[in-house]
Amino acid sequence: MKKERNNGxxxxxxxLMIPSADANLDSRGRREVxxxxxxxxxxxxxxxxxxxxxxxxxxxxxxxxxxxxSGSLTRGDAxxxxxxxxxxxxxxxxxxxxxxxxxxxxxxxxxxxxxxxLYTSALTILDGDMAQYVHDNTDDEISHAAFLRAYLASxxxxxxxxxxxxxxxxxxxxGSTAQGSSGLNRLTNLTQLNVDTSFWTRYRTDNENPDLxxxxxxxQAVNPPNGIKNRTAIPRDNSDTQGxxxxxxxxxxxxxxxxxxxxxxGFHFAFIEQGGTIIYPSLAQRxxxxxxxxxxxxxxxxxxxxxxxxQDKAGNALPVSDTDPKTGSSVTFGDLTTNQPETLQANLxxxxxxxxxSRNLPICSIIxxxxxxxxxxxxxxxxxxxxxxxxxxxxxxxxxxxDLALDxxxxxxxxxx
Numbered sequence: 001m002k003k004e005r006n007n008g009x010x011x012x013x014x015x016l017m018i019p020s021a022d023a024n025l026d027s028r029g030r031r032e033v034x035x036x037x038x039x040x041x042x043x044x045x046x047x048x049x050x051x052x053x054x055x056x057x058x059x060x061x062x063x064x065x066x067x068x069x070s071g072s073l074t075r076g077d078a079x080x081x082x083x084x085x086x087x088x089x090x091x092x093x094x095x096x097x098x099x100x101x102x103x104x105x106x107x108x109x110x111x112x113x114x115x116x117x118l119y120t121s122a123l124t125i126l127d128g129d130m131a132q133y134v135h136d137n138t139d140d141e142i143s144h145a146a147f148l149r150a151y152l153a154s155x156x157x158x159x160x161x162x163x164x165x166x167x168x169x170x171x172x173x174x175g176s177t178a179q180g181s182s183g184l185n186r187l188t189n190l191t192q193l194n195v196d197t198s199f200w201t202r203y204r205t206d207n208e209n210p211d212l213x214x215x216x217x218x219x220q221a222v223n224p225p226n227g228i229k230n231r232t233a234i235p236r237d238n239s240d241t242q243g244x245x246x247x248x249x250x251x252x253x254x255x256x257x258x259x260x261x262x263x264x265x266g267f268h269f270a271f272i273e274q275g276g277t278i279i280y281p282s283l284a285q286r287x288x289x290x291x292x293x294x295x296x297x298x299x300x301x302x303x304x305x306x307x308x309x310x311q312d313k314a315g316n317a318l319p320v321s322d323t324d325p326k327t328g329s330s331v332t333f334g335d336l337t338t339n340q341p342e343t344l345q346a347n348l349x350x351x352x353x354x355x356x357x358s359r360n361l362p363i364c365s366i367i368x369x370x371x372x373x374x375x376x377x378x379x380x381x382x383x384x385x386x387x388x389x390x391x392x393x394x395x396x397x398x399x400x401x402x403d404l405a406l407d408x409x410x411x412x413x414x415x416x417x
């Protein structure tokens with residue numbers, strides 16, 4: 001995620017602010033994107049413009065209506081929570097797809113589909129408990145999305161954008177048709193992924209930190225130098241599982257093609273969760289209310305627990321090469337468990353100490369990067385580069401994500417007096 005994130009930070013919120021003589025500017029000269037107009041154009045009743053009486057409200061009382069309404073929260077805190085809520089909705093969508101096909105099947109948070117036994121067997125090459133882990137990660141992300149929306153609503157803040165994102169409007173990407181899939185349209189695409197595996201070497205390198213040297217390039221763990229490109233992480237249809245059988249050990253019955261799909265998923269699990277590991281501490285630095293800070297400091301570490309689990313399992317991928325019969329894209333997974341330098345060694349899953357804040361200070365084991373400048377926009381850039389939104393043809397979807405990111409990145413900690 002590092003390369004895209006740094007690119008996103010260079011294209012920071014300040015760089016995307018375009019003042020105009022006819023635009024409403026806030027105190028920092030930022031052009032108001034006009035989310036209320038955006039939502040009104042989509043027919044949301046909660047996005048109406050300010051009534052005349054509202055113009056008499058004081059600054060303390062006058063939390064904005066419609067998409068910008070922050071209720072009893074500061075505008076910045078509401079913006080941060082909305083952006084994180086949007087990310088959790090996207091995560092819930094992609095994890096639900098993984099759960100339908102490869103997770104433990106029960107009806108704890110959704111109607112069980114029966115799963116895909118062959119894909120599930122392929123995932124168990126990485127760990128015998130993969131189905132349970134996929135189930136629990138899905139459950140966690142759904143709970144995060146639900147909590148953030150409910151908390152915003154409890155404070156009188158608008159949830160119109162989250163409701164729009166979580167509704168049918170942008171669920172236009174066709175999902176898998178393989179056994180076990182619900183066949184529903186999706187917000188995210190898991191079939192044309194570009195998985196940046198540089199997180200692997202970033203956390204195993206002791207002399208570099210992207211916050212101190214954003215131009216440094218961390219090596220890819222898979223398919224160097226470019227990483228995993230245009231690969232599916234789920235069976236798109238039953239042809240992707242054809243020829244495989246459920247055996248013990250599982251690798252004896254799983255084709256190389258399906259193994260490559262499962263191993264792509266394993267590294268994608270880690271990529272997604274290391275992104276969550278980064279975004280919560282990055283945005284926590286902008287929060288005003290101690291309770292909102294508590295939310296970020298309580299949810300963020302669960303993303304780190306997910307990441308730690310997934311990078312441990314991804315390292316169990318077996319050596320395999322595959323050329324996709326549909327796209328022609330190729331991938332090669334090497335053996336990361338033996339004869340590797342420390343920057344690739346599979347069992348080095350604890351974050352290596354690295355420079356932090358200043359190279360004049362001792363190295364320290366940390367989450368990295370955590371630079372707050374442009375963090376939300378960087379997250380959107382990284383997810384887009386990942387291929388998650390390939391097939392999304394509604395430009396309003398991207399406008400909504402960018403708008404939420406700009407507002408989160410513009411949030412500032414406010415002080416009494």
